Amino acid sequence: MKSCxxxxxxxxxxxxxxxxxxxxxxxxxxxxxxxxxGTQMYVEGFKNEASKKGWDLNIIDTKGDVAEVISRIxxxxxQKVDGIVINVDPSQIAAGLEVAAAANIPVVGMDSGADPLxxxxxxxxxxxxxxxTSVYVANRIEGKGNVVMFVFDAFxxxxxxxxxxxxxxxxxxxxxxxxxxxxxxxxxxIADSRAKMEALLAANPEAGSIAAVWAAWDQPAIGAxxxxxxAGRNNxxxxxxxxxxxxxxxxxxxxGGNFEASIAQDFVGIGSATANAIGRAMSGEEIKxxxxxxxxxxxxxxxVGD
Amino acid sequence: MxxxxxxKKYGTLIGFFGIIIFFTINLPSTFLTAKNFINISQQIxxxxxxxxxxxxxxxMNDFDLSVGSxxxxxxxxxxxxxxxxxxxxxxxxxxxxxxxIGGLFNGFLVSIIGILPFVATLxxxxxxSGFAFLISGGRTIFGRDIPSEFSSFARSGIEISSxxxxxxFLSILALLILFIVWFILEQTTYGRRLYAIGGNPEAxxxxxxxxKQLRLSAFALTGLGAAIAGLMYSSRVASSNPTQxxxxxxxxxAAVFLGMTMSEEGEPRVLYTLLGVLILGVLDNGLTxxxxxxYIREVLVGFIVILAVAFSSITKKRN
Numbered sequence: 085m086k087s088c089x090x091x092x093x094x095x096x097x098x099x100x101x102x103x104x105x106x107x108x109x110x111x112x113x114x115x116x117x118x119x120x121x122g123t124q125m126y127v128e129g130f131k132n133e134a135s136k137k138g139w140d141l142n143i144i145d146t147k148g149d150v151a152e153v154i155s156r157i158x159x160x161x162x163q164k165v166d167g168i169v170i171n172v173d174p175s176q177i178a179a180g181l182e183v184a185a186a187a188n189i190p191v192v193g194m195d196s197g198a199d200p201l202x203x204x205x206x207x208x209x210x211x212x213x214x215x216x217t218s219v220y221v222a223n224r225i226e227g228k229g230n231v232v233m234f235v236f237d238a239f240x241x242x243x244x245x246x247x248x249x250x251x252x253x254x255x256x257x258x259x260x261x262x263x264x265x266x267x268x269x270x271x272x273x274i275a276d277s278r279a280k281m282e283a284l285l286a287a288n289p290e291a292g293s294i295a296a297v298w299a300a301w302d303q304p305a306i307g308a309x310x311x312x313x314x315a316g317r318n319n320x321x322x323x324x325x326x327x328x329x330x331x332x333x334x335x336x337x338x339x340g341g342n343f344e345a346s347i348a349q350d351f352v353g354i355g356s357a358t359a360n361a362i363g364r365a366m367s368g369e370e371i372k373x374x375x376x377x378x379x380x381x382x383x384x385x386x387x388v389g390d
Numbered sequence: 391m392x393x394x395x396x397x398k399k400y401g402t403l404i405g406f407f408g409i410i411i412f413f414t415i416n417l418p419s420t421f422l423t424a425k426n427f428i429n430i431s432q433q434i435x436x437x438x439x440x441x442x443x444x445x446x447x448x449x450m451n452d453f454d455l456s457v458g459s460x461x462x463x464x465x466x467x468x469x470x471x472x473x474x475x476x477x478x479x480x481x482x483x484x485x486x487x488x489x490x491i492g493g494l495f496n497g498f499l500v501s502i503i504g505i506l507p508f509v510a511t512l513x514x515x516x517x518x519s520g521f522a523f524l525i526s527g528g529r530t531i532f533g534r535d536i537p538s539e540f541s542s543f544a545r546s547g548i549e550i551s552s553x554x555x556x557x558x559f560l561s562i563l564a565l566l567i568l569f570i571v572w573f574i575l576e577q578t579t580y581g582r583r584l585y586a587i588g589g590n591p592e593a594x595x596x597x598x599x600x601x602k603q604l605r606l607s608a609f610a611l612t613g614l615g616a617a618i619a620g621l622m623y624s625s626r627v628a629s630s631n632p633t634q635x636x637x638x639x640x641x642x643x644a645a646v647f648l649g650m651t652m653s654e655e656g657e658p659r660v661l662y663t664l665l666g667v668l669i670l671g672v673l674d675n676g677l678t679x680x681x682x683x684x685y686i687r688e689v690l691v692g693f694i695v696i697l698a699v700a701f702s703s704i705t706k707k708r709n
Binding site for chain 2: 110140142143144145146147148149150151152154155156158159160162163164173175176177178179182
């Protein structure tokens with residue numbers, strides 16, 4: 085009798101697992117960049133949300149191979165999944181996106197760039213990030229003084245940051261952008277930014293002649309900080325800000341020196357917002373906005389330890 | 391005893407059909423369909439071209455480790471020329487030319503200078519990759535720089551409207567190259583001489599075969615194949631990246647080895663290489679459809695290659 089009950093309960097359990105698996109919506113996430121810390125955080129946020137929704141999730145890492153992303157999209161379409169999420173420039177995988185579109189399977193971008201073949205792309209707002217850090221600088225120097233900008237106009241996501249900072253600083257009559265530097269980024273951007281900043285410091289030896297450094301990403305901000313410290317001018321109150329809040333920037337901010345602020349993207353939040361977006365698309369909802377922005381957080385000494 | 395012999399001879403082929411049956415049972419509605427197999431043929435087309443032309447040097451017991459970086463370099467050369475406004479045919483010809491020159495350089499190092507192929511092509515692997523980064527400035531070239539006629543090649547094919555199927559041009563190109571390599575290796579004196587060099591280079595030399603020239607030309611063919619694969623890759627992703635081909639080399643060698651287990655003398659045959667490529671492609675496709683973790687997929691593929699080669703070497707030893 086006991087074994088009979090055991091048998092029945094095992095059978096029921098098996099059936100339950102099997103049937104619930106068969107009923108669960110199938111979602112495939114494909115990325116060539118799973119080795120990157122940022123992508124891992126997107127995926128972590130996505131996984132948490134997907135497990136709440138009870139999805140049958142398949143995460144595929146093509147290890148840098150973009151053509152394989154197309155192949156795996158084709159496989160997922162063939163497998164008749166309910167939704168696909170990608171984390172790669174959509175213009176390079178148009179061949180795969182067309183296959184998914186033909187099969188009416190929604191594809192959502194997770195910080196991938198916008199594309200007509202994507203339902204939507206979930207990312208951070210580069211314009212807003214630049215606005216927040218440039219306004220932080222303007223307020224800290226009380227709307228007056230010389231500001232050094234580090235920009236990189238050749239790369240569109242960074243170029244838009246420079247445009248916004250130009251507008252903010254231009255709106256303060258007593259702020260003067262004394263130099264708009266494009267560092268050489270071959271070595272990551274720190275070394276050349278440091279060299280450029282050293283030259284500027286040498287050309288402007290009087291204390292207070294440089295009020296602030298605004299950098300479109302963290303590496304030039306770190307380079308500028310190193311130059312200021314090496315020149316022994318770290319007590320002049322030069323305010324430095326960056327964008328991205330990478331670990332090196334966070335470390336500098338926590339020291340309480342010249343590097344005062346940076347802005348952090350909410351990678352986990354992008355992951356969970358992407359899960360919500362693909363969920364809405366799979367339920368047949370029309371998502372009007374081609375880009376969904378996830379709020380960013382200004383990191384200063386007040387919250388760097390959080 | 392007969393059955394045992396059959397397994398010895400056709401073990402890999404039986405394994406391949408075993409894999410197909412396994413996926414057909416597990417994926418009853420989506421695996422064994424014409425559409426899926428056309429899909430797979432397109433997905434493996436680039437690897438297939440590299441593996442087919444890799445077979446040419448492996449016939450002589452040589453290796454070419456530089457095929458992956460050559461594929462990247464060729465794609466970059468074409469894309470840079472496109473971005474400078476040159477017509478598509480110039481970009482393609484230049485990329486193929488770079489492939490031949492790179493291959494000849496490999497051949498020169500191996501057959502004239504006498505460096506071991508492993509070491510020589512390891513060196514050129516780094517060199518070609520460096521050139522790809524140098525020419526592209528480390529960037530991915532994409533968007534308007536890549537002409538749409540070039541990228542649409544990989545998305546088009548011959549429509550068979552009665553069956554509602556499309557045979558992709560990439561698959562057709564790979565088949566064409568398979569035929570050419572098969573013809574060269576199996577139907578010409580040139581091919582038979584390459585096999586002779588593989589059997590015994592000294593005896594071949596004494597028999598009057600121009601070993602040096604043949605090795606040089608074989609490497610050029612492999613370089614050309616790598617360049618073709620690089621162009622196919624660039625067309626498929628509508629862009630060129632200085633590292634795009636890096637995954638091709640190891641898989642191509644694995645495919646040739648898998649194929650070699652089919653041959654009684656243990657020598658590479660291009661039709662068997664096709665089987666090796668198919669095994670890798672079918673595994674990737676089927677395991678993805680079964681939601682198997684991509685890292686587990688990688689472990690499995692490596693394990694199957696070892697299993698096949700080990701099985702064949704054990705049974706051959708017994709023979």
